[in-house]
Structures are given as C-alpha cells and as structure tokens.
Amino acid sequence: MTKDLLGRHRAVLPDWLALYYDEPLEITHGEGRHVWDADGNRYLDFFGGILTTMTAHALPEVTKAVSEQAGRIIHSSTLYLNRPMVELAERIAQLSGIPDARVFFTTSGTEANDTALLLATTYRRSNTILAMRNSYHGRSFSAVGITGNRGWSPTSLSPLQTLYVHGGVRTRGPYASLSDDEFIAACVEDLTDLLGHTRPPAALIAEPVQGVGGFTAPPDGLYAAFREVLHERGILWIADEVQTGWGRTGDHFWGWQAHGRSGPPDLLTFAKGIGNGMSIGGVVARAEIMNCLDANSISTFGGTQITMAAGLANLTYLLEHDLQGNARRVGGLLIERLRAVAAQVPAVREVRGRGLMIGIEVVRPGTDEADPQAASAVLEAAREGGLLIGKGGGHNTSALRIAPPLSLTVAEAEEGAAILERALRSIS
Template sequence: MTDDLLARHQAVLPSWVTTYYGAEAIELVSGSGRRVTDNSGKSYLDFFGGVLTNMLGYDVAEVREAVERQLATGIVHSSTLYLIRNQVELAEKIARVSGIADARVFFANSGTEANEAALMFATNHRRSSQILAIRNSYHGRTFAAMAVTGHRSWSASGLSPVQVSWLHSGDRLRGRLKGLSDADHIDAAVEDLREVLATTTAGDVAALIAEPVQGVGGFVRAPDGLLGALQKELDNHGILFIADEVQTGWGRTGEHFWGYQAQEVRPDLITFAKGIGNGFALGGVVGRAELINAVPQISFSTFGGNPLATAAGNAVLDYVLDHDLQANAKRTGDILLSGLRELAAETPALAEVRGRGLMIACEFCRPGTTEPDPVVTLRVTDECRRRGLLVGKGGLYGNVVRMGPPLTLTEDEAREGLAILAEAIRAVR
C-alpha cells in the first residue's frame, strides 16, 4: 500500500476493527459488475459482496441513476416529520412481498438496528423481556442484538437488557443433534424447546428470534420445517417469532424469496438490511400492524428510510424482481455447490459443503475428524485472494469459507470462481 494506509488505519481506528489478509490488507478503489479493483490495479471476482451487501454488484446503472435523480433534487435528508415518497413506495413494495397480512414497515440503517427494533416491538407487546435465541447465531452489535447473539467471538459484553434462553442450532457436523435424520433432528429440537420453556423461563416469553440460515455462524442451516415445528409449540404459549432475514432475504437462497419460506413458519416480524440497499445504509422491520403500531410514544429514526437510501432501495428491489434474481441465484448456486461437493470428495480437509442458492460455505477440519482447522481456512482465503477471488471467513471456530456473491453472478463467473477456489484448496492441500 503506497501511503501505508494500513498503518494509518491501525493508528486511529480501534484494534478490534480488523481487516482481512493481515499485513497484505487491500483497499478497494473501483468496481463494476461482480468485479472490484484494488489500489495497485489488481482485479478480483467478488464472492463476498461486502458481506452479502452488494447484492446487485457494483456500478449498477438503475441504482446509480435513481440515486442521482434524488441527489439532483437537493434533498438528501428531511426526517420522517415530512412525507418521503421514496420511503412510502418502498414500504408498500416490502409489505407486498413480505407474506404478512396488513403489514407495517419501520426503516432503520442496518441489520443490527432492525433486530434491536424487532426485539423492542416484541418485548413491548408481550410485556416480557424474555427472549429465546439460537446457539451459533449472530444478530448484531448493539446491546440487545448482541445479547441474543449465540456466538462468543461476537459477544463483546456479558451484560444484557434481556433474559435469554438458548436453543440448539441446526449444526449437522457437531453438537448435541449431529448425525440425526431430519425428522429426528426436528423432534429433538422441539423436545429441547419444551424443556427450555419449562426450566429456564418464567413462562411469559416474548419471542424467538432466529436466522433461517445462520450467517456469521458459517451458513449453518437447520432441516427444512424445523422453525415451523418450533412455532407450533410457541403458539401454545403466545410466543412471537422474529425471522432475521438480514442475510437470507431477497431471493438469495434461490428456492425462496425469504429464507423463512423453507421452514414452514409464519413470522410475526421480519428484519431486513444488507442487500436491499446494495451498499447504501438501509434496514428495517416488516411485521404485523398490531405489533409495530403498539409503540406507546411518538418515535422515529433520524436517518432510517431517508430519501437517498430509499431511492436506492426501490431501484434494488425493482431490479431483483424484474430480472428474477432469485432464479439466477438458484441456477448459479447449483453450479457452485455441485462443483464444490465433487471437490470435497477428493479433499479430506473439506469436511462439509453446505448452502442454498448464493449462500455457500466450505467447512475445513483436520482430515478424518470434526476438529476445526482455522489455519487451513485462512490459507485458502489467502490463496483465493492471490488468484483474484475474494471470499469471506466465518463459523464459530473461524474454519468456514463463506461465499455470498452478488445475485447477478453469471454462469461463466460461477465456473471461474469455482476453478479459482479449487486451485486454492489444492494448493493448500
């Protein structure tokens, strides 16, 4: 880095704001389509999309033009004390696609803020601060969102504004429910929920919050229908269900528009963010009117749903629907998943390939065991970078390569990225 930007970063930003690639950290200076370029002129195929945020890729004309039209008005911010046409139009579209009848939409700036708001709606409605959450989950970095995050690497405080009881994750590789058939896994999870409700709660739990696919946790996915089975028990107690769709929404999983739709569950509240802004700060909650309207005092978000971000959001959602990116995610995701599973058959260290649509993970363990191997994982991500492919890293033990390419990924780009990833894994092996 010619001006030692890394040293300047380390001198003024907190030590816990880390960067990928250690001393070889890169600065991205331009992007187009699914490719980005660093300040040395090296180009990369981006399979991580700003942590699944650049959902359409880079320099998308429809989004750029929508934002430029709003900028040309001179109104970047007005606050919700005034009507915002872009906000109303986007809320109408999200309410329509949510699957929730008589829905209301509250806009925030991020997935963290969205989850914080959803927890506030649920606890306020139920008059209870008790929450059910899932082990290995990630819901954000603010006080309540962090409290319901079941991933120690992201738990920056042991303090909490809510009382949390934990349910088992859908991990098939390790843990108490590993190795079970889908049906047995679901039965065991329901029994676990009943025991938790009977033993670790006061009986008036507000809500269960769950990711249909655990993002930061390494794209861990429970058996289809598990959340629906849990909801049957929740309904016996009046407990609400919050679907955290920050990473799984907008067609990313390919087979469904929302991740919850594979789970036979009816969310009371859905949180969203990341991809809907394609890089602009935009998140929110869509849910049943009686829950979101139940806030007892006047409130708003200063920047949430601002004219600029919602101009982008409208263009993004229109693009997703007009170009059927859900189907494209299924098509290109199948190319990647089938190729990676073939690779796993010849790679003992590649313990599991999992995912759905363009939400794909490779978990690395010491050969013949389920002992996580974060060293090999780090080397694979480095080898990918050297060969021109950007991927993410995650999982409870830091041993999972995560991929969430833009939903506009072409079949040729899917094969190109697959070839680079295979070269990287073989080089490390």
C-alpha cells in the same frame, strides 16, 4: 500508498475492527461482479461487501436513481412525508407475506434487530428472548446480548435474559447423528422442555440460515415446528432475514419460507442486499405489534430519500431480472462443482448452503476439529488467485463463506470455482 493507509487506519480506528488478509487491500471501484484494488488488481467478488452488494457493483439502474435523487433532496428525516419511503414500504409489506404489515426503516441490520427486540419485549411485556446457538444478530448492546456465537459476543452483560435453543447447526452437536425428522423432533422436545422451566419469553429470534455462523441451517421445517410450540404460548417469532432475504437462497424469496407451513413470522428483519451498498435496514411486523409502542419515536437517517431511491431501483431490477431464479440455477451449479472438489480435499468437512449462500467447512484432515489457520490460508490463496471470499463459523468450526452478487453468470461461477479449487488444494 496502501501501507501508508494501513498505518493511518491503525492509528485512529479500534484494534478490534477486523481487516481481512495479511496485507489488507483497499478496494477503489467495482463493476458487475468484479472489484479493483488501489494497485490496479482485479478480483472476482464472491462476498459482495458481506452479502450487501446483492445485484451488481455500479449497477446503472441504482447509480442513476441515487444520482437523480441526490439532485433533488438527500435527506429530511421521518418528521416529514417521504414518497420514496412510502413506496418502498408498500412493496416490502406486500412481499413480506405478513398480513396487515407495517414497515419501519433503519440504517442497518443491527438496528433492525434491535428494533424488533424492542417491539417484541414491549408487546409481550417480557425481557426474555429465545435465540439459537451459533447465531449472530448484530453489534449493538442488545444484539450482542442475544448472539449465540462466542467469537462475536464481547460481553455477557445485557438488558435481556437470553435462553439458547438447539437446532441452528445440522451436522454438529448432540443431535447431529439423527435423521432430519428425528433432529426436528429432538429440537422441538428440547424447546418444549426449556419453556417449562422459565417465565414466558417474548420471542424467538432466528436466522433461517446462520450467516456469521458459517452458513449453517437446520432441516427445512424446523422453524415451522418451533412456531407451533411458540404460537400455543403466544410467543412471537422474529425471522432475521438480514442475510437470507431477497431471493439469495434461490428456492425462496425469504429464508423463512423453507419453514413456512405455519405461515409467516410475526416480525421480519431485513438489511444488507436491499440497498445494494446503501445503508438500509428495517422491520416488518403486524400492525398490532408495530404500533404497540406508547412513546414518541422517529428515525433521523432510517428511510432517508437517497437510500430509499436506491432500494426501489435495486428491488425493481432484482424482480424484473429474476435474480432469485438465477441464484437457484447458478448457485446449484456452483455448489455441485465445489462438492466435487471437496471430495478430493481431506481438509474440507462439508460444503453446504443453497442458492448463492454457500459455506465450506475446513478442518484438520481426518478429524472434525476446526482449522482456522487453514481457512485463513485458503482466503489468502483465493485472493492471490483473483477471488475475494469471506470467513465465518462458530460452534468450534471454521468456514469459508461464498455469497456473490445474485447476477453471477455461469462462466463467473466456473471461474471462481476453479480459483477456489486451487486454493483448497494448496492447503493439502
């Protein structure tokens, strides 16, 4: 049946729509941190639908909220008052840290970043955007145009002029050999020099931890240092929290807070985990920025009642069960366990990350040269062992991405680490 479905998939869907595994699997149902495929095989899920199943599969509180809302009304558009949308917006505005915050809901992280770019360029009257090298911000025309990861940028055509800044990757590039303080100083100097050669940009958009780029991150404080340079010139800071938000990094609720000495960003984008699988994205911005548009706008599906009900139930569960704290505790144990394994596997260059957002960079042993074939082999071996993980990377890297639901237990972390250890050793 799976082979038949694969043939039908290939007959009607685009060639560029990527599928994992030599023999792609169909996931039919899930519970907690586990999923099952169409053949009845059970897997420990360490990727959560690309960081989207944030709390747990089939979380009763969320499924109940969705079912009850579906029994009332599923959708009406933003042309009518929508109580669940207002309630979720109130909570997110308060949690964002942005003063006088306004929230606009979308259906995805791509659309959220697209909206943030519209707001920033309109507010600043500039179509120049600063973005980080190795970055990824979505698949719309404008988001692809600012993406700094060649593997995910199919065209150079763009309505925006994009200038790429150093700093998103700590252990590669021209500043890799510097200390953290020297690294930050060099990146700030590079940014300052760049701004001296161009018309004033609208904004810098940056992921606090680069997701598709392989879970890379700069030293804490880099974006605070950037913010001081930007603020002097009136340039906005957009924090892309699509993958880092809601406590996944453990140490902080938002990724920007690791760089927070200069205060919150001007705009914050979110998506993925807040809906626990339902399609929710959005932008938070100060009122003066959010309200700068002088034309009508609505969202047909952004903020629809059924997704807002899911988001409210999911956020409540996350906060009441301190899943941020669980990500810090269990994630810390998992990272240390994987680093101990990696020390014995020559093909692993680095284990990095924080909380339950962990990257394992795979190289040809004895070199810094990326080995995408080995990374794919680990992905396959992990699946054979009953574990689903992700891949990513840029800047000539190959990385395995590990991002389980934030309710992961210590026993499940140990089980997953043991499977990963066997998979990693298999490529040696």
